[in-house]
Amino acid sequence: MKDFDDIQTLLKEDLAQTDALLQSRLSSNVALINQMSGYIIGAGGKRLRPLLLLLCARATNYQGEHHRLMAVVIELIHTATLLHDDIVDESATRRGKNTANEVWGNAPSVLVGDFLYSRAFEMMVEPGSMKIMQILSKATNEIAQGEVLQLLNCQNSALTEAEYYQVIERKTAVLFQAATQIGGMLSEIDSTQEQALKDYGLHLGNAFQIIDDVLDYESDSATMGKEVGDDLAEGKTTLPMIYALANTSGSDKQLLEEAINNADNSKITQVVQILQSVDAFGYTRTQAKKSADLAKSSLKDINESPYKEALILLCDLSLARKS
Secondary structure, eight states: OOSHHHHHHHTHHHHHHHHHHHHHHTOOSSHHHHHHHHHHHTTOOOOHHHHHHHHHHHHTTOOSSHHHHHHHHHHHHHHHHHHHHHHHTTOOEETTEEOHHHHHOHHHHHHHHHHHHHHHHHHHTTTOOHHHHHHHHHHHHHHHHHHHHHHHTTTOTTOOHHHHHHHHIIIIIHHHHHHHHHHHHTTTOOHHHHHHHHHHHHHHHHHHHHHHHHHHHHSOHHHHSSOTTHHHHTTOOOHHHHHHHHTOOHHHHHHHHHHHHTTOOTTHHHHHHHHHHTTHHHHHHHHHHHHHHHHHHHGGGSOOSHHHHHHHHHHHHHHHOOO
């Protein structure tokens, strides 16, 4: 097993049935909801979070049907957060397509995001597990808090690395964690294995988001499907910028501070050059690798299988991705 296609092949039947279930559960007698839901879900993406849930269920020898249902729940929650994020960030593109708010406007996008959340909560009761409902409701609340924290921290060049991690754990890693933990819980694994999968999800989620923040400066809009420097234009202080601000002085530091504090990416070329000059991207990738290595080591109590191999491979693929 060497790439993402191999992982998808391993889960071919589960992914196909999960996709079919996702399509059927999005159905509504309100035409606009059907139209917007189809547009959003059809926009692409690797559906990494539901994939993680399926892998963890299979890695712990789950034999039932609820893993596909819960994978859909995870995807609906994630998609709802993206809808609301794009409105808050005033984003025009995602995955190379116009965002829903760009096509239909903010009001329908908020309401359809609410529909996706509520449909997810309708579905999550079906396995009849209070613990699963507790995990997902807590994760959804943590995500909301993370988004508010990020909003409060916009245009704040004094943000610390510790504060940055508080944001990314809540807005990104907790849903990874919920997916991996629930995947194992369905198999009724012991507490040691459950904690292993929970830790794996958290560390992988951190690594994924850290790389995302590097790509916002390093990649290109055609590859990413969104504009380079979007984070800077929104005044978000991410890890590359935090490191650069701590390792520059004089006019360089002033330029970076002004770019963040004014949410101004008009000097993105100069900003990138400064970040490169202090190896901010190298430092950030090193931190992402530390999180990915922690994710791998968390799996030591999980039995060997092709599914565990895929979970380990995802750590490496998350570090190497271009979009």
